Amino acid sequence: MSVATIRRITVEKITRRYQLSIDVIIIDSGVEGPTVVCVGGTHGNEYQGMKTVRHIEFAPEIAQLECGRLILISTVNVRGALAGIREFPWYGKLYDLNRLFPGNPNGSIPEQLVDLVFQTILSYDPDFVIDFHAWSRRSVDAFALLANPKTEQGKVAWGKAFAIARQSGAVVCSDGTLDKHSDRELSCVLLDRGIPAMVV
Numbered sequence: 001m002s003v004a005t006i007r008r009i010t011v012e013k014i015t016r017r018y019q020l021s022i023d024v025i026i027i028d029s030g031v032e033g034p035t036v037v038c039v040g041g042t043h044g045n046e047y048q049g050m051k052t053v054r055h056i057e058f059a060p061e062i063a064q065l066e067c068g069r070l071i072l073i074s075t076v077n078v079r080g081a082l083a084g085i086r087e088f089p090w091y092g093k094l095y096d097l098n099r100l101f102p103g104n105p106n107g108s109i110p111e112q113l114v115d116l117v118f119q120t121i122l123s124y125d126p127d128f129v130i131d132f133h134a135w136s137r138r139s140v141d142a143f144a145l146l147a148n149p150k151t152e153q154g155k156v157a158w159g160k161a162f163a164i165a166r167q168s169g170a171v172v173c174s175d176g177t178l179d180k181h182s183d184r185e186l187s188c189v190l191l192d193r194g195i196p197a198m199v200v
Contacts, residue, residue: 004029004065006057011120013112020113022120025057025072033068034127039117040073042098042131042186044080044087049132049200071124076117088113099182101189118189128164129197131187150183153194161196 005028012021040046040053053074056062062070075081077097080088087094088110095110103115121129149158165172182188190197 003063006062011116013116015109015112018109020109020116022073022076022113022117024120025070025074027057027062027065027070027072029065029067029069031067033066035069035071035124037071037121037124037126037129038073038132039076039121039129039186040132041075041077041081043096043133044077044083044085046086046134047081048134050075050081052132052200068127069124071121071126073117073120076113098186099184101184101186118186121190126195128161129187129190129195131185131197131199133199149188149191151192151194154192157191157194157196161191161198164196165198 007026007028009024009026010021011024012019014020038053038056040049040051043049053072056070057072057074077088079090080086080097083089085094086096088097089095090109095108097110097114100111100114102118103113104111105115105119106112107115149155162172183192185199187197187199
């Protein structure tokens with residue numbers, strides 16, 4: 001049995017005033033198969049999601065990955081995580097990064113960071129994306145799928161994500177109480193582009 005290779009890279013973007021970067025772990029089985037991207041830490045105070053993605057990297061089973069690739073981005077919002085807050089702090093303002101997708105390469109620093117994350121995800125041509133967060137409720141086994149994609153390809157992607165979530169044996173929720181900016185959430189933007197995605 002072949003052993004999967006693990007590479008750690010830093011994806012960077014240099015602006016005129018700031019250096020943006022995200023750490024990416026690439027686990028490659030060396031055998032053709034699906035690519036799954038796991039993202040954590042979009043909200044800086046949701047440490048469970050960050051820890052979950054890191055645990056995936058160090059799980060003993062990862063070395064025996066049979067096919068495909070796992071792409072891990074454990075902490076999107078490093079500044080928020082260090083400050084212990086949900087948002088991305090920038091010059092006295094707080095930005096919810098998960099309401100800024102797909103980002104803007106020429107926008108504010110928070111928008112450029114989100115664009116860097118989004119373009120990095122797309123660069124791996126993912127078959128499935130899992131966005132790890134944290135729940136305030138006691139139950140931690142619910143998969144939340146964003147409802148009502150705007151595009152036809154989004155509806156197809158939603159169906160695939162729903163099927164995968166059901167196969168996992170977890171509780172599946174369809175969130176119909178989204179706020180007015182929810183269409184800018186990572187999983188919703190991915191779904192509307194035809195990429196199956198869900199929030200855990």
